[in-house]
Amino acid sequence: MNPSSSSEISRAAIDAIQAGLAATGYICGDSIATAVYLAQALEKPVLIEGPPGVGKTELAKATADxxxxxxxxxxxxxxxxxxxxxxxxxxxxxxxxxxxxxxxLGDLMEGASGLQASMDRLHEFDDTFFNEEFLEPRPLLKALWTEQGAVLLIDEIDKSDQEFEAFLLELLQDYQISIPEIGTVKAKHSPVVFLTSNNTREIGDALKRRCIHLYIPFPDSRLEQQIIESRVPELEASVRLQIVSFVQQLRTVDLKKVPAVSETIDWARTLLLLHAQELDPQLVRTTMNILLKFQDDIENIDAEIVGMTRAAVGAR
Amino acid sequence: MTQVLTNFVRALRASNVRVSTAESIDAAATVDVIGFSDRGLLKESLSQVLAKSPDDKERFAECFDRYFFADDLRGIDTADGDDLEPDAPSADASNSEPQHAGEQGTEPGSALASLMTGANRAELQIAVANAAREAGVADIRLFTQRGMYMRRILEILGVEALENEISNADEARQALLGALRAQLIAEVREQVERQLLLYTANTWPDLREEILQKVPLSAVEVRDFKFMQGLVHKLAKRLVALHSRKRKVARRGHLDVRQTIRRNIEYDGLMFDTVWKRKKIDRPKVIAVCDVSGSVANAARFLLLFLYSVTEVIPKVRAFAFSNQLAEITDLFQASSAQDAISAALHKHGWGSTDYGRALADLEKMVLDDVDHRTTVLILGDGRSNYGDPGVTHLRKIHERARRVLWLNPEPRAFWNSGDSEMRRLGSACDRVDSCRSIQDLERLVSEIMRTAV
Incomplete structure (x- = not known):
């Protein structure tokens, strides 16, 4: 294989994914697109970690789209x-x-003399009640059965028990699962698997080893502006810049819960609704409850709002 | 290419990123897909395949930059034999250099000399890098091996022939070659240094951690405090993981047939409502008392830190500190971070002279009502009461009610009962007395306590 041409091919593929995701409204950087590309190229699940609200679940939806x-x-x-x-x-x-x-059953048994003969007759039919006809597929099995392959999202894996995590290993490694009564069910077409975790507990090494690990941090200012632009296109560019700059400042402060991307979007929608042309401290104060979800946080930040707003308005 | 990758994995492991064999196979597959020429892309994708936590990713980035600086990407592609970079021919020429250097060395104007006088630093670097690879410099582990590897690389480069040439050459050329040789040696040294840094980046902290685990708490030096706090925290975290799991297990069980039948009588004995056997969860209560007087001041910092960590593991911990007067510090622990809580506790209650009699009397007064058959009383102190009454009678009263009383002493056993130490008398009112001198001891003892307490 030619090393540099393979690099070019994969670079092109990654750019295509980035554009494709952007078309569904999901703006992302290189690293996310690379992970999606690798997931398909290596047929491996992706474990996504990161603070809440950075679009972990959203990524799976966008990829499916x-x-x-x-x-x-x-x-x-x-x-x-x-x-x-x-x-x-x-x-x-x-x-x-x-x-x-x-x-x-009575009819079938007719003519069979003795217990042994009846049992033999029954054995001929014993698998009737344990076949796929009587199987109620739940999400994991459904993902394996889907003809053209599916995007499987296992959301918030850290909330499940360790036993369940261990149970997932077989599925994630070989895209197959064992059902005792039937045997092994193998995927018709390898699904693209995303697992998300908020890190409320440490995910086991065995699981991590089988996955591509993607860490999504809070987006930088440029990327966040692009996200807002795609989600709230009606908003004026100057206000968008101010919003993002303000939120970025807010993330550097010690808070119980820092505002995530989804909250920035909500805030942008709010300001659009209020026809805001520019941030001012009074406006920020009244809409603060959209960005911050704890009363303590809102009170702690109150003193700094004026300074932050000024810095945000001055941002270029 | 595989060699490059396995060496990289080794470098990663050396800088404390855990990489399994399966993951290095994944990495090879990734490289197959991605290729070597797009550096940013390679870094991003390898980081996703090899580093599986934010910390690991940081270490990975550092290691990647260091490694692929040392091992120039261009060199790798030439080693593969199919390179499209513009300066491939020159690299190829230098590639074959080391093998021929020895043979050509007998003639004047050795290959090495001509390579050096060629004055192309990049070429020289590549030659050195290739020789280093041949010398197996990736196996370097200790800084004392530096000289050996340098010598080996120089030999592979054909320095012997160069030396001969220098001694045979006329004066002007001698000076020139001498200067070039010095340059070469500097180049080789740099190469070896880089490799040493790469493969041993983490051996030093590891060694330090290992030693500090065994150092007596009272002998820890101020500069190691921060590091020790990390260790204690690690220990507490491990205990949390171990024991929080145990609490969960208790919620599962087998079907309790008797209970089920009894409860389902009202449904005509149809098993409607199932009852599961439950393991009884013993909610342990821990009362921890920590001596923070001057005599154990140094150890007290860590004992308090540990106490703080324990409050996170076991829900019902009441923590006390005393030097001559006992004070409850449970609220302090819950309200503030470890750092603040400990310095506040030491500031408020520490550094006085010990009065065990008074402190234990206070303890009896404050907690006796709260002590029952589920309570473990944990006392951390040296048992030195300044020749005052050690207050054994008070401790005995607590002992009679409590499930058990444990005494951890930061002094070695040989020092007990000497001078004003009252360990024999105090020990008579305890279920267990142990010397707890280092982090290692602490871990062993607490793990034992937890196993029986939780």
């Missing part, structure tokens, strides 16, 4: 188990069928 594949989402929570994540037998249907088939 971009690739034109269905998005299958599994929200993790404490106590999530296989029955809810993978598959469940349709007990009701099984029961109903046995009732209906009861008489048929």
């Amino acid at each position: 971009h690739l034109g594949k269905p998005l299958i989402r599994l929200q993790c929570y404490e106590g999530l188990d296989e029955a809810k994540a993978l598959y469940e037998w349709k007990y009701g249907k099984q029961l109903l069928y046995t009732q209906v088939l009861k008489e048929k």
Whole structure:
């Protein structure tokens, strides 16, 4: 293989992904596009970490849009188990069928003399009730069954138990899962898998090893402006600059919860609604509750609003 | 190419990024896809495949820059034999240099000399880098090996022939070659230094950590305080991970058949409402008392730090500090960060002379009502009471009620009962008395306490 031409090819592919994601309204830097590209090239899941609200979940949605594949989402929570994540037998249907088939069973048994013969007859049919017909697919199995491949989003993996994390290993490594009664189910087409984590607990090494690790930090000022531009296009450029500059300042202060990108977008929408032409301290103060979600934070920041606003208005 | 990558993985491991074999295979696959020529892209994608936490990513970036400076990307591509860079021919020529250097060395005007007089620094660098690779400089581990590797590289470059030439040449050429030789040696030294830095970046902190774990708490020097705090914090974090898991396990169980039948009588015995066997969770209560008087001042800082960390692990911890008067510092711990809480506690209660009698009497008064069969009382102190009453009777009263009383003494066992130390008497009112001299001891003891307490 020619090293520099492979670099050019992958660079082009990454640029294409970046443009494709931008077309769905998701503006991202090189690193995110690289991760999406690698995920497809190496057929490996991507573990996305980063502070809340930087667009981890959004990335999966945008990728699904971009690739034109269905998005299958599994929200993790404490106590999530296989029955809810993978598959469940349709007990009701099984029961109903046995009732209906009861008489048929009598017919089948007719003529069989002795217990052994009846058992042999039964053995001929024993797998009837444990086949895919009676399987209720949950998100993970659905992702494997999807014909043209899917985008699987396993959201907030850190909220699930460690047991569930271990259970995911087989799926993430080989894109297959074992169902005791049926056997191994292999993916028809490898899905693109995203796992997100807010780092409320440390993710196990075994899982990390199987994934490409992508850390999404808060965007820098330029990128955040592009994001706002794509999401709130009606907003004037000067106000956009001021908004972003203000939020960037806010992130450097010690707060219980710093404003995320989604909050910046909300704030931009709010200011648009209020027909704001320029930030001023009074306006900021009244709309502060959109950026900050803790009363303590709002009170702590109050004294600094004037200075920050002035700096934001002066920003170029 | 594989050699370059495996060496890079080794350098990463040396700077404390954990890379498994599976991940290095992934890295190779990534390089296959990405190629070597786009440096930014290569860095980004390798970082996603190899470094799996923000900390790791930082270390990765540093290591990547250092490594791929040392091992110029151009050199790698030529080693592969298919290079499209403009200066490939010259690099190729220098590539074959080391092998022939020895043979040509007998003739005057050795290959090395001509390479050096060629005055192309980049060429010389590439030759040195290739020789270094051949000399196996990636195996360097200690700074004392520097000289050996330098010699080896110089030999591979054919320095012997150069020396001969210098001694045979006329004066003017001798001076010129001598200067060039000095330049060459400087080049080689730089190369070896870089490699040493690359592969041993982290051995020093590791060694320091290992030693500090065994150093007595009272002997830790001021400059190591910060480092020690990191260690204690690490220890506490590990304990949190270990024991928070245990609490969760207790919530699962097998079906409790008897209970289930009893509860489902009202449904005609149909198993509607299942009852699961539960492991009883013992909610441990810990009362921790820390001596912060002058005699144990140095150790007290770490004991307090540890106490602080323990409050994060076990929910019900009441913490006390005393030198002559006992004071509860639980609220202080909950309100502020470790650093602030510890200095506040030391400032308010520390540095006095010890009065165990008074302190234990206070303790009895303040906590006796709260002590029951689930309570573990943990006392950290040296048991030196300035020849005053050690207050054994008070401790005994607590001991009778508590599940157990543990005494951790920062002094070695040999010093107990000497002078004003009252460990024998105080120990008689404890379930267990142990010497806790270093971080290592602390970890072992606390882990034991947790295993039985949680």
